[in-house]
Amino acid sequence: xxANFLIGLREGLEASLVVVLLMAYLAKxxxxxxxxxxxxxxxxxxxxxxxxxxxLTFGPxxxxxxxxxxxxxxxxxxxxxxxxxxxxxxxxxxxxxxSDLKSRVDKSAGGTGWGLAVVAAIAVGREGLxxxxxxxxxxxxxxxxxQPLAGALLGLVAAAGFGYLLHRGVLKVNLSxxxxxxxxxxxxxxxxxxxxxxxxxxxxxLLPGLHSLAFDISGAVLPSSWYGTLLKGTLNFSxxxxxxxxxxxxxxxxxxxxxxxxxxxxxxSSPAASGTNPAAKTVAA
Amino acid sequence: MPGFTLPKISLPGNxxxxxxxxxxxxxxxVPLLLAGCTDNTKASDASGGAIDVVSSNTDCKVSxxxxxxxxxxxxxxxxxTEVTEFYLLAADGLRILGEVENIGPGLSRxxxxxxxxGSYTTACKPGMEGDGIRGALEVTQSGNQPSADADFQHLLDxxxxxxxxxxxxxxxxxxxxxxxxxxxxxxxxxxxxxxxYAATRQHWERIEPVAESFGDLDPQLDAREADLEPxxxxxxxxxxxxxxxxPAGYTAMTPAERSAIADRLVADTxxxxxxxxxxxxxxxxxxxxxxxxxxxxxxxKVTGEEEIWSHTDLWDFQAxxxxxxxxxxxxxxxxxxKDPALAASLDEKFAAxxxxxxxxxxxxHFTSYDQLTPEQVQRLASLVDALGEPLSRLxxxxxx
Numbered sequence: 001x002x003a004n005f006l007i008g009l010r011e012g013l014e015a016s017l018v019v020v021l022l023m024a025y026l027a028k029x030x031x032x033x034x035x036x037x038x039x040x041x042x043x044x045x046x047x048x049x050x051x052x053x054x055x056l057t058f059g060p061x062x063x064x065x066x067x068x069x070x071x072x073x074x075x076x077x078x079x080x081x082x083x084x085x086x087x088x089x090x091x092x093x094x095x096x097x098x099s100d101l102k103s104r105v106d107k108s109a110g111g112t113g114w115g116l117a118v119v120a121a122i123a124v125g126r127e128g129l130x131x132x133x134x135x136x137x138x139x140x141x142x143x144x145x146x147q148p149l150a151g152a153l154l155g156l157v158a159a160a161g162f163g164y165l166l167h168r169g170v171l172k173v174n175l176s177x178x179x180x181x182x183x184x185x186x187x188x189x190x191x192x193x194x195x196x197x198x199x200x201x202x203x204x205x206l207l208p209g210l211h212s213l214a215f216d217i218s219g220a221v222l223p224s225s226w227y228g229t230l231l232k233g234t235l236n237f238s239x240x241x242x243x244x245x246x247x248x249x250x251x252x253x254x255x256x257x258x259x260x261x262x263x264x265x266x267x268x269s270s271p272a273a274s275g276t277n278p279a280a281k282t283v284a285a
Numbered sequence: 286m287p288g289f290t291l292p293k294i295s296l297p298g299n300x301x302x303x304x305x306x307x308x309x310x311x312x313x314x315v316p317l318l319l320a321g322c323t324d325n326t327k328a329s330d331a332s333g334g335a336i337d338v339v340s341s342n343t344d345c346k347v348s349x350x351x352x353x354x355x356x357x358x359x360x361x362x363x364x365x366t367e368v369t370e371f372y373l374l375a376a377d378g379l380r381i382l383g384e385v386e387n388i389g390p391g392l393s394r395x396x397x398x399x400x401x402x403g404s405y406t407t408a409c410k411p412g413m414e415g416d417g418i419r420g421a422l423e424v425t426q427s428g429n430q431p432s433a434d435a436d437f438q439h440l441l442d443x444x445x446x447x448x449x450x451x452x453x454x455x456x457x458x459x460x461x462x463x464x465x466x467x468x469x470x471x472x473x474x475x476x477x478x479x480x481x482y483a484a485t486r487q488h489w490e491r492i493e494p495v496a497e498s499f500g501d502l503d504p505q506l507d508a509r510e511a512d513l514e515p516x517x518x519x520x521x522x523x524x525x526x527x528x529x530x531x532p533a534g535y536t537a538m539t540p541a542e543r544s545a546i547a548d549r550l551v552a553d554t555x556x557x558x559x560x561x562x563x564x565x566x567x568x569x570x571x572x573x574x575x576x577x578x579x580x581x582x583x584x585x586k587v588t589g590e591e592e593i594w595s596h597t598d599l600w601d602f603q604a605x606x607x608x609x610x611x612x613x614x615x616x617x618x619x620x621x622x623k624d625p626a627l628a629a630s631l632d633e634k635f636a637a638x639x640x641x642x643x644x645x646x647x648x649x650h651f652t653s654y655d656q657l658t659p660e661q662v663q664r665l666a667s668l669v670d671a672l673g674e675p676l677s678r679l680x681x682x683x684x685x
Contacts, residue, residue: 003368004389011387065383065398134387137394148391203381211379218414224367239414 004138004148006229008155009162011131013233016163017189018083018123021182022116024170025090028178034116041120045128053132057140068129069204075126076197082119083190084256087183091263126193159233180264187260191253192236195245202242214246335360335395338409340369340388345409345418353427359396359407363388367412371396376404378419386413402426437622441568441683444615449566451611452492456558459488463554467547470525473540479529483597484649486522490604491611493581494574495561502560505553509591520549530594568616572680575612578605579673587666589654599651602665603642609676610635616683624682627675634672641668 019042026034056063063071138149170178202210218239221228231237238245335358337348342365361371368389373382373396382405383398402424408417462485469477489496489507497503506521513519524546528538538546585591586602613620613631620628641664645652657665 003366004391007368007387007389065381065385065396130387133394134389134392137392138389141392145391148389152389203384205380210381223413 002151003224004151005155005158006224006226007134008131008152008157009159010155010229010233011127011134012156012159013162013230014236015124015127015131016159017166017234018079018186019120020163020167021170021186021189022086022119024167024178025182026116027167027171028175029093037114037117038120041117041122042124044117045121045123045125049125049128049132050135052129053136057133057136066204066206069200070206071129072126073197073200073204073206075122076193076200079119079122079126080190080194080197080252082115082122083186083193086115086119087186087190087256087260088263090179091183091260126197180261183260183264184257187257188235188253191249191256192234194252195241195249196236196238198245198248199238199242202244207244209242209244212243214241214243216240338362338371338407339364340371340409340411340418341365342367342411343418345371345407345420347407347420347422350421351423351425354400354402354424355427357398357400357424359383359385359398360393361385361388361396361409362393363390363411365411366390370410370413370417372406372408372410372417373398373400373422374406374408376406378406378416400424437619440619440622441616444571444619445566445568448571448612448615449564451615452495452561452564452566455488455492456561459485459492460551460554460558462488464551466525467551470529471540471544471547473543475529478525479595482522482526482529482595483592483600483651486597487600487604487607489522490581490601491608492561493605493608494570494577495564495566496557497577498564498570499557499560502553502557506550506557509593511590511593520546521553522550525550526592526595530596532594568619569680569684571612571616572683575609575679576673576676578609578612579669579676581605583666583669583673587662587669589662592654596654596656597651598654599642599645603646603651606635606638606642610639613676613679616679619683620679624678627678627682630675631672631679634668634675638665638668638672641665 019038023035023038026032026038135149135152138152141148170182173181198207199210201207216239221231221237221239223229223232223239228239231239241249336352337346338359338361339346340361340363347359357373359371359373361369363369368387370384370386370388371394372384374380375382382400383396385394385396388394405422405424406419407422408419410417462481466478466481466485469481493507496506504517504521507523508517508519508521509523510519510527525543527535528543528546531537582602582605586598586605589596589598591601592598613635617628617632620631645657645661
C-alpha cells in the first residue's frame with residue numbers, strides 16, 4: 001500500500017510540477033484566460049497516455065522495452081527544450097508587465113498560449129505512459145485486491161494536493177521574487193528531466209555508459225523511501241547517477257541558470273512597477 | 286498526474302481548445318508511431334506459456350531455468366511489500382534486454398522479450414536499488430529464430446522475385462510461340478497452327494492471373510465466343526481456334542481476315558509481355574493468383590467450356606495447375622514458418638491432382654476433353670475441389 005502510494009506520489013509530482021508553475025505564472029500575470037489551454041494540453045496527454053496504456057496492456061501488441069524507454073527519453077528531452085524556452089519567455093514578458101506594452105504582449109501571448117498547451121502536454125505525457133501502464137496493471141489486479149489501485153490513486157491525489165499547495169504558496173510570493181524563483185525552479189526541474197531522459201535512452205541502449213556511475217548513494221537515499229520519492233518526484237534526482245546523466249545535468253543547469261539570472265538581474269527590482277525598462281531589447285533568449 | 290489543482294478553473298467548452306488538444310496529442314503520439322511494437326499475446330512458442338516470476342522482498346523465483354528461444358513472456362508478480370523491478374540482462378549482467386519497472390506490491394506486469402539462444406541473467410530489484418536478486422536463465426535453440434520477422438519478409442521477397450522471373454520467362458515463351466503460331470495461321474498452314482495451338486496457350490494459362498490484371502488485354506486475347514458482349518470485336522486465341530477446328534456450317538476466314546487476327550494476336554501479346562516487365566508483384570498476388578488459377582480450372586476447364594472446338598482443355602488444365610503450384614511453391618518456405626500443416630496439405634493435394642492428370646497424358650499431349658468419361662471428369666472435379674479449400678487459405682496464412 002505504502003509502496004504503491006509512493007509510486008503514485010512520485011509520478012504525480014513529476015507530471016504536475018511544471019504544469020503547476022506554468023499556471024501560477026499565468027495567474028500571477030493576469031493571464032488566467034490562458035489557463036484552459038494548459039488544461040487542454042494536460043487533458044490531451046492524459047487521454048493519449050491512458051488510451052495507449054490500455055491498448056498496450058489489453059491489446060494484442062505491446063511496446064518493446066526499448067521503444068518504451070525511447071519514447072520516455074525523447075519526450076523528456078523535448079520537454080526540457082520547451083521548458084527552457086518558456087523560462088526565458090517568462091523572463092522577457094515579466095519585464096514588460098505593467099508597462100504600456102502590456103496589450104501587445106498579451107497579443108503575442110495569444111500565440112504562445114498554444115505553446116503552453118504543448119509544454120503541459122509533454123510534461124504530463126512523458127510520465128503518462130508509464131503511469132498509465134502501472135494503473136492498468138493495478139486495475140487488472142483489483143479482482144484480487146483493490147489495495148494497489150487505491151494506493152496509487154491516493155498517491156496521485158497527494159501529489160495533486162502538493163501541487164495545489166505549491167500553487168497557492170507561490171501565488172503569495174512577491175512578484176519580483178516569484179519570477180526569479182519560478183524560473184530558477186523550472187530550470188532545475190528541467191535539468192532533472194534531462195538527466196532522467198538521458199538515463200532512459202541509456203537503458204534503451206541508444207546512449208552508452210549505463211553502468212559508469214558518477215555516484216551511487218542509493219544505500220543512503222533509498223529509492224523506495226518517502227524522501228527518495230520526493231527527490232525523484234520533484235527534482236528527478238536519481239541516487240545512482242551515471243556520468244553521462246551528471247554531465248548533462250551540469251552542462252544544462254549551470255549555463256542556463258547563469259543566463260537566466262543575468263537576464264533577471266537586468267530587470268529592475270520591481271518589474272511590475274516599472275513601465276520604462278530599456279533592457280527589453282537585450283533579452284538573452 | 287494531472288486532473289487536480291486549481292479547482293476554480295475548468296475546461297471551457299470553447300471549440301478553440303480542440304486545436305491545442307490535437308496538437309498536443311500529435312506531439313505525444315508521434316514518437317509512438319516511430320516506436321517498435323511487440324506481440325503481447327504470443328507466448329514462448331515451444332513452452333506454450335509465460336514464464337512466471339515471483340518477486341518478494343528477499344526472493345526472485347523464476348519458474349524455468351531453461352526455455353526455448355523466441356518471444357519470451359515473463360509474467361512478473363510482486364508478492365513483496367516494496368515496489369519491484371524485473372530485468373532480463375545479457376550474460377554479462379550489464380546489457381538490458383528488457384525490464385518492467387514500477388511493479389507495485391500485489392501487482393503483475395508482463396515483459397515480452399525476443400531472445401535468441403544463449404545465456405541470460407534475470408534480476409528482481411525489490412526496493413529498486415542495488416544489483417537485485419539475480420539468477421541464470423538458459424535460452425535453448427528452438428529453431429524459432431528471433432529474427433524470424435526479418436527472415437520472413439526475406440522469404441516473401443524471394444518468393445515474389447522468383448515469381449516475377451517465372452512470369453517473365455513464360456511471357457517470353459508465349460511471345461515466341463505466338464509469333465510462330467500466328468505465322469502459320471496467317472499462311473493458312475492449319476496443321477502447323479493446330480500443332481502449336483494448345484502448347485503455346487499453356488504459357489498463357491500458367492500466368493493468366495497476371496495477364497488478367499490488365500483488364501483490356503485479357504478479353505482481346507482470350508475471349509470466348511459465348512462470352513462476347515454485344516458490339517465487342519472478337520479477336521485472340523479462341524477466334525483462331527474456331528477457324529482451325531471449325532464446327533459444322535462454319536464459314537472459313539479469308540486470308541486477309543486470318544492475317545488481321547494473327548497480327549493483332551502478336552501485337553497484343555507483345556503489349557502484355559511489355560507490361561508484365563514493370564508489374565510489381567506482391568506476396569498476396571501470388572497467393573490469390575494461385576487460387577484464381579484453380580478457380581479457372583473449376584469453372585472453365587473441368588466443364589470443357591474453354592476449348593469448345595479444339596477440346597484441348599486438359600492442356601489448359603495442366604497449365605493452370607502448374608501456375609498455381611509454382612506460386613504455392615514460391616510461398617512455401619514462408620508458409621512452413623506460419624502454417625506447416627497447411628503447407629503439407631497443399632503438397633499432398635497438388636500431388637493427388639497431378640497424379641490424376643498424368644493418367645490422361647500421352648507424352649506432352651493430353652487426351653482430348655471430349656474423350657473423357659463422366660466418371661473421369663468427376664474425379665478431376667473432386668480433386669480440384671479438395672485442393673481449392675486449403676489453397677483459399679494460402680494468402681491469409683502468409684500475408685496476415
